Amino acid sequence: MTAHSLKTAKIVVFIISAALAAYATATGRYFWLLLIFVVASMVLFMLRRRVKEVLADERDRAVAGQAALVAMYGFCWIAACAALAAFALRSANQYNETIALTLAYSTCVLMVAYSLVYRFYDRLTHLKHRGWFIAVGLILLAVIAIGGLRLLSPEDDWFCEHGQWVKHGNPSIPMPSLPCKDN
Amino acid sequence: MQNHIRELRQARGMTQEELAQKAGVRRETIVFLEQEKYNPSLKLASDVAKALKAPITEVFEIR
Numbered sequence: 001m002t003a004h005s006l007k008t009a010k011i012v013v014f015i016i017s018a019a020l021a022a023y024a025t026a027t028g029r030y031f032w033l034l035l036i037f038v039v040a041s042m043v044l045f046m047l048r049r050r051v052k053e054v055l056a057d058e059r060d061r062a063v064a065g066q067a068a069l070v071a072m073y074g075f076c077w078i079a080a081c082a083a084l085a086a087f088a089l090r091s092a093n094q095y096n097e098t099i100a101l102t103l104a105y106s107t108c109v110l111m112v113a114y115s116l117v118y119r120f121y122d123r124l125t126h127l128k129h130r131g132w133f134i135a136v137g138l139i140l141l142a143v144i145a146i147g148g149l150r151l152l153s154p155e156d157d158w159f160c161e162h163g164q165w166v167k168h169g170n171p172s173i174p175m176p177s178l179p180c181k182d183n
Numbered sequence: 184m185q186n187h188i189r190e191l192r193q194a195r196g197m198t199q200e201e202l203a204q205k206a207g208v209r210r211e212t213i214v215f216l217e218q219e220k221y222n223p224s225l226k227l228a229s230d231v232a233k234a235l236k237a238p239i240t241e242v243f244e245i246r
Contacts, residue, residue: 057212058227
């Protein structure tokens, strides 16, 4: 198998996986999603092993690193501006606040993840306690992810009932400052 | 950095694809090297020199 035919195969696998994942999501079969992801990863891994050519060299890695950095900075700036705009326009739509929080949170997670991964690769060759570094990084990411889920979870939120904000569960955010209007 | 990869490769009757295979890189990287649009790492410079069976100082020179 050549590198070119691997690219074609990758596109086909992605299209089929995306279609199946969309169908699984639409029909509520969430276990299928995991199955599709595992099968697609295995197929791609097996196809990759059949290629004898060099798929990526040092120039590709340098270009990829630069592209990733620009894409990350671009995303962070756009997301931060969009989050500020959504927060400023929260009175126009009740969902704008959630959108702003989601964008701000995902930007923070991306920046923390980038910093951790960068630090890991930067010191990879010099680290004596690599296992500790990975463990601390994973715990930190888990704490951030759990905290974020708790913050953004609809289970613990403020709901508008009969013109008053009613606490549901244990929301981490304060009561919305906007007046509550029933739809 | 200046290099003589193209001249040395042609003198040895090698294609870019063959040189790329011997140096363990993609053909596009050889194209970029020959056009002097990419400065290789010391390891890649050494691999290219080995693939061309020439001393590294003959293949690359710092201007």
